[in-house]
Amino acid sequence: xxxxxxxxxxxxxxxxxxxxxxxxxxxxxxxxxxxxxxxxxxxxxxxxxxxxxxxxxxxxxxxxxxxxxxxxxxxxxxxxxxxxxxxxxxxxxxxxxxxxxxxxxxxxxxxxxxxxxxxxxxxxxxxxxxxxxxxxxxxxxxxxxxxxxxxxxxxxxxxxxxxxxxxxxxxxxxxxxxxxxxxxxxxxxxxxxxxxxxxxxxxxxxxxxxxxxxxxxxxxxxxxxxxxxxxxxxxxxxxxxxxxxxxxxxxxxxxxxxxxxxxxxxxxxxxxxxxxxxxxxxxxxxxxxxxxxxxxxxxxxxxxxxxxxxxxxxxxxxxxxxxxxxxxxxxxxxxxxxxxxxxxxxxxxxxxxxxxxxxxxxxxxxxxxxxxxxxxxxxxxxxxxxxxxxxxxxxxxxxxxxxxxxxxxxxxxxxxxxxxxxxxxxxxxxxxxxxxxxxxxxxxxxxxxxxxxxxxxxxxxxxxxxxxxxxxxxxxxxxxxxxxxxxxxxxxxxxxxxxxxxxxxxxxxxxxxxxxxxxxxxxxxxxxxxxxxxxxxxxxxxxxxxxxxxxxxxxxxxxxxxxxxxxxxxxxxxxxxxxxxxxxxxxxxxxxxxxxxxxxxxxxxxxxxxxxxxxxxxxxxxxx
Amino acid sequence: xxxxxxxxxxxxxxxxxxxxxxxxxxxxxxxxxxxxxxxxxxxxxxxxxxxxxxxxxxxxxxxxxxxxxxxxxxxxxxxxxxxxxxxxxxxxxxxxxxxxxxxxxxxxxxxxxxxxxxxxxxxxxxxxxxxxxxxxxxxxxxxxxxxxxxxxxxxxxxxxxxxxxxxxxxxxxxxxxxxxxxxxxxxxxxxxxxxxxxxxxxxxxxxx
Numbered sequence: 001x002x003x004x005x006x007x008x009x010x011x012x013x014x015x016x017x018x019x020x021x022x023x024x025x026x027x028x029x030x031x032x033x034x035x036x037x038x039x040x041x042x043x044x045x046x047x048x049x050x051x052x053x054x055x056x057x058x059x060x061x062x063x064x065x066x067x068x069x070x071x072x073x074x075x076x077x078x079x080x081x082x083x084x085x086x087x088x089x090x091x092x093x094x095x096x097x098x099x100x101x102x103x104x105x106x107x108x109x110x111x112x113x114x115x116x117x118x119x120x121x122x123x124x125x126x127x128x129x130x131x132x133x134x135x136x137x138x139x140x141x142x143x144x145x146x147x148x149x150x151x152x153x154x155x156x157x158x159x160x161x162x163x164x165x166x167x168x169x170x171x172x173x174x175x176x177x178x179x180x181x182x183x184x185x186x187x188x189x190x191x192x193x194x195x196x197x198x199x200x201x202x203x204x205x206x207x208x209x210x211x212x213x214x215x216x217x218x219x220x221x222x223x224x225x226x227x228x229x230x231x232x233x234x235x236x237x238x239x240x241x242x243x244x245x246x247x248x249x250x251x252x253x254x255x256x257x258x259x260x261x262x263x264x265x266x267x268x269x270x271x272x273x274x275x276x277x278x279x280x281x282x283x284x285x286x287x288x289x290x291x292x293x294x295x296x297x298x299x300x301x302x303x304x305x306x307x308x309x310x311x312x313x314x315x316x317x318x319x320x321x322x323x324x325x326x327x328x329x330x331x332x333x334x335x336x337x338x339x340x341x342x343x344x345x346x347x348x349x350x351x352x353x354x355x356x357x358x359x360x361x362x363x364x365x366x367x368x369x370x371x372x373x374x375x376x377x378x379x380x381x382x383x384x385x386x387x388x389x390x391x392x393x394x395x396x397x398x399x400x401x402x403x404x405x406x407x408x409x410x411x412x413x414x415x416x417x418x419x420x421x422x423x424x425x426x427x428x429x430x431x432x433x434x435x436x437x438x439x440x441x442x443x444x445x446x447x448x449x450x451x452x453x454x455x456x457x458x459x460x461x462x463x464x465x466x467x468x469x470x471x472x473x474x475x476x477x478x479x480x481x482x483x484x485x486x487x488x489x490x491x492x493x494x495x496x497x498x499x500x501x502x503x504x505x506x507x508x509x510x511x512x513x514x515x516x517x518x519x520x521x522x523x524x525x526x527x528x529x530x531x532x533x534x535x536x537x538x539x540x541x542x543x544x545x546x547x548x549x550x551x552x553x554x555x556x557x558x559x560x561x562x563x564x565x566x567x568x569x570x571x572x573x574x575x576x577x578x579x580x581x582x583x584x585x586x587x588x589x590x591x592x593x594x595x596x597x598x599x600x601x602x603x604x605x606x607x608x609x610x611x612x613x614x615x616x617x618x619x620x621x622x623x624x
Numbered sequence: 625x626x627x628x629x630x631x632x633x634x635x636x637x638x639x640x641x642x643x644x645x646x647x648x649x650x651x652x653x654x655x656x657x658x659x660x661x662x663x664x665x666x667x668x669x670x671x672x673x674x675x676x677x678x679x680x681x682x683x684x685x686x687x688x689x690x691x692x693x694x695x696x697x698x699x700x701x702x703x704x705x706x707x708x709x710x711x712x713x714x715x716x717x718x719x720x721x722x723x724x725x726x727x728x729x730x731x732x733x734x735x736x737x738x739x740x741x742x743x744x745x746x747x748x749x750x751x752x753x754x755x756x757x758x759x760x761x762x763x764x765x766x767x768x769x770x771x772x773x774x775x776x777x778x779x780x781x782x783x784x785x786x787x788x789x790x791x792x793x794x795x796x797x798x799x800x801x802x803x804x805x806x807x808x809x810x811x812x813x814x815x816x817x818x819x820x821x822x823x824x825x826x827x828x829x830x831x832x
Contacts, residue, residue: 103652174656178645205660208660208661220764233675235674238674241670
């Protein structure tokens with residue numbers, strides 16, 4: 001099998017993408033899927049801001065407003081931010097450690113299709129007119145009272161998508177543990193690989209509680225279980241604990257990979273080694289650990305008692321320490337560097353003050369007595385948008401610009417990138433800075449409208465105008481993507497000119513086996529070391545050119561996920577529709593048949609022949 | 625390396641479960657998966673402990689009068705013994721003795737099936753007493769915790785049955801050795817979870 005590009009029909013291309021197990025293609029699929037849901041969630045955000053533009057607005061009813069805020073939060077967290085980050089992990093991390101693929105290519109594909117079908121399942125609720133409306137946290141007392149199948153769509157959709165994420169987490173962990181190139185010790189791994197590692201470990205331990213929580217919710221709504229119903233001896237607070245034991249680590253799962261992307265950007269565009277590398281690694285691990293110790297700070301007003309509140313308050317504030325270590329290390333990386341303010345660097349520079357503001361309001365909210373004042377006000381909304389947008393979304397957009405040439409082989413337009421930045425950056429602060437004051441002035445979150453004469457009118461107008469700016473910024477970015485894709489100017493290995501890690505030493509996009517010869521890693525920023533010593537290819541091979549073992553593509557992941565998708569509908573309409581039970585059984589049998597097919601057939605992969613590799617190497621005139 | 629290569633007991637590697645990169649990945653990945661499963665069961669245990677003996681007003685069931693240790697003791701014996709027989713199977717895996725390995729795995733499966741049958745009997749018995757799934761918070765939490773474990777046993781039985789049949793003609797090789805090995809890890813894990821269920825649910829239920 002040769003990697004020489006051939007013209008292929010639409011059908012063959014589609015089949016290739018449906019069956020691919022190549023981590024780079026799966027990365028692109030995650031980016032496309034996540035990007036689509038990002039736009040969906042963005043439209044929901046715009047509707048929220050238009051509804052709140054004026055007092056007593058009746059653009060949407062209270063019920064639909066609840067559905068929109070629920071779907072906005074759920075979509076942005078589970079279907080946009082996480083998949084896009086997992087897309088970058090897929091596309092870049094194996095290249096950074098010098099691997100030819102991830103540890104479980106089949107599971108990687110399965111993870112993507114489970115996320116995709118889970119996301120579609122969740123959003124199909126709009127067409128049934130029964131949309132989740134209990135908030136993205138879906139607190140049990142609200143979820144139990146929710147009529148129709150909205151919350152069932154939430155529970156089953158997230159169950160499917162969450163399963164995919166868990167597979168992804170295990171996959172990345174094993175890839176990093178087992179498949180690093182010779183010489184790539186843990187303390188030579190690029191920061192993005194480190195943050196992928198820690199975020200994956202957090203996924204592994206945070207998602208099982210979500211799985212259990214969603215099952216309990218499903219059982220309670222569908223099979224008459226009584227976990228959360230106080231009249232039957234249940235306890236509604238159990239859901240809150242389980243959800244936040246998952247939910248708090250989840251926000252660090254979102255932010256850590258963004259930290260990793262920024263660390264790469266600061267180092268590349270300051271043209272300096274990352275300052276305090278080992279402290280950065282330690283801080284990452286510490287944040288990952290402390291992330292599991294603070295969940296009850298979401299529940300200060302539940303009444304767990306002063307002792308519990310005090311402990312969780314202190315633990316929450318402790319997280320500011322490793323985060324502060326990171327902030328100072330980034331600043332000191334820039335310090336004295338030869339800075340190039342490219343689009344990714346612009347986002348990274350804006351990220352520091354923005355994220356610090358979100359961090360400071362986080363410490364304010366972590367102060368239990370103050371939280372009693374601020375709980376459920378717009379101050380909270382402002383806080384978590386400052387960290388999640390100012391951290392994760394800034395990181396995602398910066399990463400999109402940074403890694404676009406590596407993933408697609410063509411650069412995004414820098415001028416348009418900067419226009420995107422200024423619109424989004426100004427729009428972001430317009431939208432959310434004022435919301436701190438809205439919170440102080442007493443505006444509760446999640447209200448569908450408000451009365452005139454409370455002093456909230458102009459603040460809400462400012463906020464809505466800012467949202468429009470952000471939408472313009474994103475539209476320009478989409479335009480940028482389309483235009484540059486059509487022009488399709490091909491770029492070399494290292495289009496930014498200052499790449500320091502292995503992904504920048506191979507062509508853009510890389511051949512499907514990534515490295516013709518596994519590289520020998522001689523230190524942190526190994527490509528930089530090689531170049532400084534006059535090796536312009538950036539890579540010292542660790543092995544002669546030889547046959548390479550690669551995995552086969554498979555259609556089973558798609559079919560398996562489709563089976564779960566079908567079973568989900570059956571489970572939901574099992575009792576009220578005559579076809580419900582049949583569909584449930586068909587879906588489960590389908591799923592099981594796909595699993596059995598995978599198990600019963602040997603899948604040994606194939607070998608890329610040495611001659612073909614030599615031919616590829618000659619064609620691109622790269623490493624000798 | 626050719627994964628379908630035929631071996632003799634002399635050429636068979638000492639650690640067939642991690643002789644190839646794929647096998648090593650599977651080995652590490654499955655341990656990590658069991659880490660996640662631990663958290664899953666921990667969450668269910670916490671829920672059970674919070675809801676133990678809780679029900680609507682006038683609720684008459686409690687752990688003390690519901691559970692009968694002799695039955696649970698027999699179930700425990702069956703499952704613990706099945707863990708031992710799976711160790712024998714792994715011993716034969718390492719010695720490249722395919723037939724004996726298959727035999728011990730079949731015995732493991734039968735013991736597991738016995739356990740599952742008793743669990744079904746136990747549940748049916750409780751339901752006849754009126755202790756149904758939707759009867760109270762306690763019953764929901766009990767059936768969910770113990771039932772999730774039982775479901776894991778059932779999955780394990782399907783898994784090992786498929787493995788025994790799919791490889792009956794292939795014999796042992798480095799492609800399927802890790803499959804057997806991960807099954808045995810899974811089976812031990814289920815056993816450990818049962819030890820906790822036996823202690824926390826049944827022993828502490830009857831004595832505490």
